[in-house]
Amino acid sequence: MFNIVVIRIVEALVALIMMSLVIFLLSRLTGDPVALLLGDGATEADRLQLTRDLGLDQSIFVQYLTFLGNALTGDFGRSVTAGNRPALELILSRLPASLSLAGVALAFTLVLGILFGVMAALRHNSVIDVAARLIALVGQSVPSFWLGIVLMYVFAVQLRWLPTSGYGQWQHYILPAATLGLFTLAAITRLVRSSMLEALGSEYIKLARIKGLSERAVVWKHALANSLIPVVTFMGTFFAVMITGAVIVETVFSWPGIGRLAYESILARDFPVVQAVVLVITSLFIIANLLVDILYVIIDPRMRNRD
Template sequence: MLTFLFKRTLYALISLLVITLIVFSLSHLSGNPLDALLPDDATPQQIEQVTRHLGLDRPIWVQYLTFLQNAAMGDFGDSLKWKGQTAAEVVWERLPATLQLGGLALLISIVVALPLGVMAAVYKNTALDAVATVIALLGQSLPAFWLGLVLMWIFAVMLGWFPTSGYGGLSHMILPAVAMAWFQVAALTRLTRSAMLEVLDAEYIKLARVKGVRERRVVWKHAFRNAAIVPVTYFGVLAGSLLTGSVVIETVFNWPGTGWLAITAIQGRDFPVVQTVVLFFAVLFLLANLIVDILYALIDPRIRNT
């Protein structure tokens, strides 16, 4: 088990190192940062002074190592748009809003999709199975931003049940969280249903039923426990996509999280903040997949020896 965890952690660190290289390269390919830092009428002396201060006169590999060292310490430089604040401070201020929204969307996805997928498999070719199929079809067909606008128009404008946008309590989070979770509910429902259908046809399930084991125990203890490997594998993608996919939904609902921050920073050419947001999303995605690997090993002991 320890060897398995060491390998997975090492793979995650290597992936993170590659991501830092890509982020560093893209920041240099996107243009000269001096164009955003200095006015158009800057003198050659000012340009030279800022160039030396930022270390842009050093070899590119030295700049990357410096960037890597600073990133490891959480230092991504000062924000260009939010004066007086570092890039890390700007991101950390928006982090709670993104975690709240993404956490609620993740909870909705799990609470709705897992029972719906299991019941759709148990009651195959019934009305419940048809409802699950329609939900899956619509969820994977409707764009998140369009669904968000429709939910806003119906439940906020027409019915007045929820606020249209902005940051606040649970009532402000319902519509954007549902818009974020709908696609994942559809995907997770289909995966759970397919995995359960395969397991329910296994011989040991038939044997359990022949022995008179209660149907609820057969479904949830014997069948679902073995079928859970498939949805758990998808959990890393689910958690990562809900957090990184918040960019569109946060913009639609004017939710002041890191997704909205990324769009604003890109428009303002705030390179330090953009780098910080991208690396933050990368760390969350890798961490979610590392947790999935651990859960996968706990569910299936055969994985521990790989």
């Protein structure tokens, strides 16, 4: 078990380094940062001085090492448009909003997805099963921006039950969380349904029924416990989908998270902030998958026996 965990940590570190290299190279292809910072009225002396100050007169290898060293200390540069504030400071001020939205969305999709998946498996080929599969199909087909606009129009504009935007109260979470979580809800429903169907037909479930266990205990304690392993395996991916998908959802609902910050920074060509946001989101994705891999080793004895 220890060896597997160490291997996963090393793989995560390698992935982080590779992604930092990709982000660094892509940022160099977006244009000349000196021209962006100085504008058209700068003199040649100003350009040379800023080039030296930014370290752009160094080789690309030295520039990357400098970028990597600064990133490890939390220095991602300063925003071009937000009063020269540090990029990391801007991200940290927006991160709680994104994490809270992703947490709420993931919580309700887990509850509903597990419930729909179990009901669909228990009522195989019934109306409930068809309805659950239809929800899964719609959830994985409908674009987030379109769904968000429709939900806003129906529940906020027409019915006036919920606010169109805002942040801070529980009512503000409902529409963006529902929009953000529908895709994941569909995925969890399909995973739980297929795993439950496989579990209900297995030998250990037949043995549990022969022993006289109640149907509730058979379904919710034995069958569901084994059916959740695929869900746990994909939890890191689900969480990453919430964070990356928030770029669209936060823009539609004016949610003050890092997704909206990335959108605003792209429009303003604020490359230091865009670069920092992408690296932070990538780091969250990799860390979430690392934690899931470690959790999977803990809960699945077959993985622990592979040392």
